Amino acid sequence: MKMDETCPGKVEPILEILDSKWMLLVLFELFNGTKRFGELRRKLQSISPKTLTDRLRLLEEKGIVTRTIYPGVPLHVEYDLTESGKALQPIFSAMWTWTQEHGAYLQN
């Protein structure tokens, strides 16, 4: 990999997405599989419904998440990662590896 002078600009679109508050934790939950809105809310206990809606809408606009509505009473809505969303996983793996190796120091 060559990260040249022009790279930061190129990486900006993904930075803009990942940089939103809560976004990494929302994505993290979706790596573990399809989730309903209510499930995501329960997992991310202190997120507001508005913030969660905003984040999911952005992910949908960016082609990272699909939103599927299932008929029934009440309707239910499921969120899942697209191929592009699943391809974010190595970014998370790298963060996880770093945390295991250097995270203890961070707590100091």
Added chain:
Amino acid sequence: MKMDETCPGKVEPILEILDSKWMLLVLFELFNGTKRFGELRRKLQSISPKTLTDRLRLLEEKGIVTRTIYPGVPLHVEYDLTESGKALQPIFSAMWTWTQEHGAYLQN
């Protein structure tokens, strides 16, 4: 790699750092080598000096960046990554790879 239910909590310390506005771009500049404060400001054109100072101080507190003061008139201060900071590079590599493969779609 196994990302179990407890993982998000463990990854939080690094998320908290990377999630700050400008942080990824500041780190990105330091991957390219030692930088003076003024150089970082020039590279990150629209960052405020206060924000840049805050980010560098946080990175220093977390053991990711070293701050070295060189005597002289005027004094000059250089910032460099620690080993822990350099170990963040795979996270950036993964973001770069993702951007090359899926970034074009994001622009739509």
